[in-house]
Amino acid sequence: MPHVSLFRLYSLRVVYLIIVVGLALVVWPSVIHHDKPWGLSQGVVKCMLTAFSLLSVLGIRYPLQMIPVLLWELTWKTIWLLVVALPAWQSGTADEAIISTTFECLFVIIIPLAMPWKYVYARYIQQQGDRWSNESPTLAAHGSQA
Template sequence: MNEVSLTRLYVLRAMYLLVVVGLALSLWPGVFASKKPFSAWEFFRGVETTMMAAFWLLCVLGIRYPLQLLPVLMWELLWKTIWLIAVPLPLWLNGTLDDKLLPNVFAIGAVILVYAAIPWSYVYRHYLKKQGDQWRKA
């Protein structure tokens, strides 16, 4: 019995592909065009770039193994949701949301696509309901 439909698997693959293409267009040109070696980058720029490169590689694998790499999409969903709640929402509620922040809010707000792509019944069965791995020898 198939737990997730073939259509949903293709939706997940499309989500991973969207991330792969998006990061290929936004991340890699800055890496390859950088005149500084990685060791000379500002600390947080280096951390962010290498984390996003690792995320990109995992999303490449997600195209082939969409269910096994589901935690990668869940990580993206969580950090983007937390950021939207913690950063722009309070500013918007206070009426101080800066126009400079809006492009980031819209780009990160595209996380709604991840919410739509994830097979939530599968997540429930495999991450919440399923018994966890043992902690010690029986």
């Protein structure tokens, strides 16, 4: 596994901290104090953001172990920007809600800047995946004979 510099670890911690503080200021007040029940979409979004903020707290302590959380955030925001925001902007149909969400999603740029990409490649692309059965890897390689 490639060495991850202390600078890169602290960069990841800063990203997690920005997420925690940002969501604590924006989302948590509405989760703790909401006057009426939420609709389906609003409830899903608020609960997912709350869970994301809690997992980001773990990322401050375990920045490498929580990388999948940042990859999820980077992936969904990139998809949303490409599939929703870009076509709306190109067609001139971007309303206030799309523009506001686009601005919020553009903060995702801090994730690829802090991400230790060599580590991500080695850990999630090159490293052998976990086994799919109870069969011993040694027996599987040589063919099991009973």
